[in-house]
Amino acid sequence: MSDDLVVHVVEDDLVMRDALLLLLRSASLPARGYASAEEFLADPDCGRSVCLLVDVRLPRMDGLALQKHLVSRGADPATVMITGHGDIPLAVAALKAGAMDFVTKPFDPAALLDSVREAWQRAANTRQRAVAAAENDARFQTLTPREASILALLAQGRPSKIIASELEISVRTVEHHRARIMEKLGARTLSQLIRIALERFG
Amino acid sequence: MSQLAANLRGKSNWVIILCAYITVYVILDRISSVQALPDIGFTLWNPPPAISLALLLTCGLLFAPALFVAAVLADALSGAVSAWLWPALASDAVVAAGYTVVAVALRPLVRRAAGLQSVREVSWFLVIISVGVLAIAGSVGAALVLMNVVPMSRFTATVRHFWVGDLTGIVGLLPVLLTAPRAWKRWRELSTRTRVVDVGVFALSLASALWIIFGVAPPQEFQFFYLLLLPVIWIGVRHGLSLCAMAILTEQVTLVALVNQLDYPASDFIAFQILSLAVAVAGLVLGAVVTERLHAEVKLRQQQAELGRVTRITTAGALGSAIVHEISQPLATLATYAHACQRLSSTAPQDKRLLTETLAKIESEALRAGEIVERLRDFLSKGDTLLGPMALEEAARRVAGALVDEARVNGVEVRIEAQSETSIVADRVQVEQLLVNLIRNGIEAAAERTTGEKRVRVRISRSDSEIRVDVEDNGPGVTPEIMERLFEPFATSKTRGMGLGLSLSRQIVESHGGRLWYERTSAMGAHFAFCLPCNRTNVDVR
Numbered sequence: 001m002s003d004d005l006v007v008h009v010v011e012d013d014l015v016m017r018d019a020l021l022l023l024l025r026s027a028s029l030p031a032r033g034y035a036s037a038e039e040f041l042a043d044p045d046c047g048r049s050v051c052l053l054v055d056v057r058l059p060r061m062d063g064l065a066l067q068k069h070l071v072s073r074g075a076d077p078a079t080v081m082i083t084g085h086g087d088i089p090l091a092v093a094a095l096k097a098g099a100m101d102f103v104t105k106p107f108d109p110a111a112l113l114d115s116v117r118e119a120w121q122r123a124a125n126t127r128q129r130a131v132a133a134a135e136n137d138a139r140f141q142t143l144t145p146r147e148a149s150i151l152a153l154l155a156q157g158r159p160s161k162i163i164a165s166e167l168e169i170s171v172r173t174v175e176h177h178r179a180r181i182m183e184k185l186g187a188r189t190l191s192q193l194i195r196i197a198l199e200r201f202g
Numbered sequence: 203m204s205q206l207a208a209n210l211r212g213k214s215n216w217v218i219i220l221c222a223y224i225t226v227y228v229i230l231d232r233i234s235s236v237q238a239l240p241d242i243g244f245t246l247w248n249p250p251p252a253i254s255l256a257l258l259l260t261c262g263l264l265f266a267p268a269l270f271v272a273a274v275l276a277d278a279l280s281g282a283v284s285a286w287l288w289p290a291l292a293s294d295a296v297v298a299a300g301y302t303v304v305a306v307a308l309r310p311l312v313r314r315a316a317g318l319q320s321v322r323e324v325s326w327f328l329v330i331i332s333v334g335v336l337a338i339a340g341s342v343g344a345a346l347v348l349m350n351v352v353p354m355s356r357f358t359a360t361v362r363h364f365w366v367g368d369l370t371g372i373v374g375l376l377p378v379l380l381t382a383p384r385a386w387k388r389w390r391e392l393s394t395r396t397r398v399v400d401v402g403v404f405a406l407s408l409a410s411a412l413w414i415i416f417g418v419a420p421p422q423e424f425q426f427f428y429l430l431l432l433p434v435i436w437i438g439v440r441h442g443l444s445l446c447a448m449a450i451l452t453e454q455v456t457l458v459a460l461v462n463q464l465d466y467p468a469s470d471f472i473a474f475q476i477l478s479l480a481v482a483v484a485g486l487v488l489g490a491v492v493t494e495r496l497h498a499e500v501k502l503r504q505q506q507a508e509l510g511r512v513t514r515i516t517t518a519g520a521l522g523s524a525i526v527h528e529i530s531q532p533l534a535t536l537a538t539y540a541h542a543c544q545r546l547s548s549t550a551p552q553d554k555r556l557l558t559e560t561l562a563k564i565e566s567e568a569l570r571a572g573e574i575v576e577r578l579r580d581f582l583s584k585g586d587t588l589l590g591p592m593a594l595e596e597a598a599r600r601v602a603g604a605l606v607d608e609a610r611v612n613g614v615e616v617r618i619e620a621q622s623e624t625s626i627v628a629d630r631v632q633v634e635q636l637l638v639n640l641i642r643n644g645i646e647a648a649a650e651r652t653t654g655e656k657r658v659r660v661r662i663s664r665s666d667s668e669i670r671v672d673v674e675d676n677g678p679g680v681t682p683e684i685m686e687r688l689f690e691p692f693a694t695s696k697t698r699g700m701g702l703g704l705s706l707s708r709q710i711v712e713s714h715g716g717r718l719w720y721e722r723t724s725a726m727g728a729h730f731a732f733c734l735p736c737n738r739t740n741v742d743v744r
Contacts, residue, residue: 013531013535015535015563015567016531016534016535016538018563019535019538019539019542019563020538022538022539022542022546022560023538023539023541023542023545025542026541026542026543026545026546026549026550027545028549082534084530105530105531105533105534106529106530106531106533106534106537107534107537108537109537109538109540109541109542110541112538113541
């Protein structure tokens with residue numbers, strides 16, 4: 001599901017960027033490099049939940065501003081910041097802005113990899129949850145209006161008989177609809193159906 | 203001085219102090235007896251009260267009774283007491299009490315260890331003594347009139363005689379006693395040459411003045427009297443209050459001896475004493491002014507030294523952080539490459555080419571780190587300024603030549619324009635470093651331009667006293683955030699830079715007595731300018 005997930009490396013120092021990309025690839029983490037925050041924002045991928053390894057010091061828009069910008073756009077980036085030695089206030093600001101972790105230069109590459117892996121895992125989870133939610137959404141879309149209203153009443157705990165009298169249809173028709181709903185939403189038992197309905201309608 | 207007083211105040215010492223005081227008082231009373239009034243013995247030059255005041259001021263007011271004892275003893279030895287026992291005792295009592303009050307009034311002025319040195323303190327000193335002695339003279343005169351020793355008709359003359367005699371004596375001697383430790387310290391600090399010259403000038407001008415006044419001028423002695431100001435002014439201007447007080451006393455003693463020897467009548471003597479009082483007052487105030495100035499100079503020098511020390515410490519701290527900051531980038535890169543190599547050698551051992559490439563990158567990055575260390579070492583060793591003649595234009599061309607690769611890679615054109623002859627006396631290495639910083643900044647800024655011609659222009663122009671260098675680029679200019687901290691260490695917008703270039707550049711310019719600033723122009727790009735003085739005198743050789 002997260003086959004296309006990559007680590008986006010935003011670092012303006014050419015040599016440092018090259019080294020980071022090589023390190024990530026050597027650890028089997030797919031990675032893509034950008035020289036500036038603007039360059040990264042031009043990538044269509046940036047709107048999705050991403051794994052970000054970003055230098056806090058960048059020309060023009062810095063790492064902190066990039067993080068804030070992504071959060072304000074509703075993205076939930078899993079970010080690891082690289083800060084200069086002694087840039088503790090900046091590191092704190094980065095964490096407050098929602099960054100997952102930070103490493104200070106000169107950093108231990110193994111520790112950096114651990115941090116990035118964790119961020120990558122979180123980005124992958126976020127993306128997986130997003131995909132699952134999207135699939136659920138698609139299934140609900142297939143319900144007819146009548147099926148949807150029956151499901152809503154089921155979620156309120158009404159037995160079939162009550163639903164039938166409320167909707168002025170026969171109990172048999174309600175049972176029929178229920179079977180269709182279960183089939184469409186992929187629920188094997190009634191309790192499973194109720195759980196899906198509760199998740200949907202709170 | 204306070205330490206001396208503390209020592210003297212020791213319990214076992216007070217008898218010695220007392221004996222010494224009385225002995226000195228009596229001897230001084232005998233030798234200073236000039237133009238003494240018949241019977242009551244008031245003299246026209248009376249320094250012993252200065253000893254009394256000095257005793258009370260340095261050893262404490264508890265010695266006040268000694269004043270009376272010493273005065274009575276002096277009177278007894280001079281034979282005055284046998285003739286007029288009660289009047290002598292009464293006037294001695296009034297005098298002792300009066301000077302005790304004067305000492306109390308003077309205490310705030312000399313309580314501090316460095317007391318009596320400002321113009322304010324000297325002015326108050328003179329006012330208190332003049333008024334105090336006048337009050338004592340009036341009281342003693344009144345007592346003597348009441349006891350029928352002095353007829354009422356002689357009251358004014360008696361008071362005047364007493365006042366002039368005591369006042370000249372105190373103004374002459376007391377400042378010397380109060381500032382003696384300082385005078386000694388100042389004297390020891392002087393070179394033998396200064397001592398010989400200044401004492402020589404003083405002695406010679408004093409002798410000349412006295413010769414003119416008493417040898418050439420008579421009968422118009424008073425017209426030339428103010429020649430006596432010159433020796434005092436000389437010492438006062440050169441050495442301030444403490445040694446000036448010595449000069450005043452020397453002059454006063456010489457004058458009194460001479461006037462006494464030449465047998466002038468008492469009326470002339472009083473005139474001489476009043477004039478010499480004026481000289482003393484003028485000398486003390488002048489001395490105080492000079493002392494204040496000397497103190498201000500010393501203080502200023504101390505502050506400057508302190509400032510320099512703080513600046514050096516700050517710079518050292520800044521350089522320390524700069525090393526950490528600048529070195530951590532290549533170190534992090536090195537570690538990253540090395541770690542990647544380890545992983546690659548186990549996961550993709552067949553890919554020899556990638557491994558070799560990465561190892562080459564490690565090598566070049568390590569060399570770059572070495573260059574940074576080298577560059578910082580150059581900066582750190584810039585303490586040894588080596589001044590020599592150099593041409594700025596030539597230096598700018600040399601620097602532009604050294605940066606030609608950097609400029610070419612970035613597509614930036616560096617142009618040097620010199621309007622006149624540009625030779626100055628400066629440290630060539632430092633000035634070249636300064637030009638490297640400014641021109642490299644310009645190249646890096648101009649390189650950020652995406653369209654049009656990228657250029658850096660260096661203009662060198664000369665005025666009467668200084669050479670001005672303008673370095674302009676057509677890059678994006680300085681952002682307001684950076685502007686505020688432009689010349690502070692670490693105010694950088696660059697990744698590969700320690701933000702030290704401009705702060706060190708400014709240090710270099712300032713150590714040459716010049717200025718470096720950011721020129722605000724409406725045109726696009728950054729514009730830095732610095733001025734260096736052409737004449738050698740402004741150069742601060744460290």
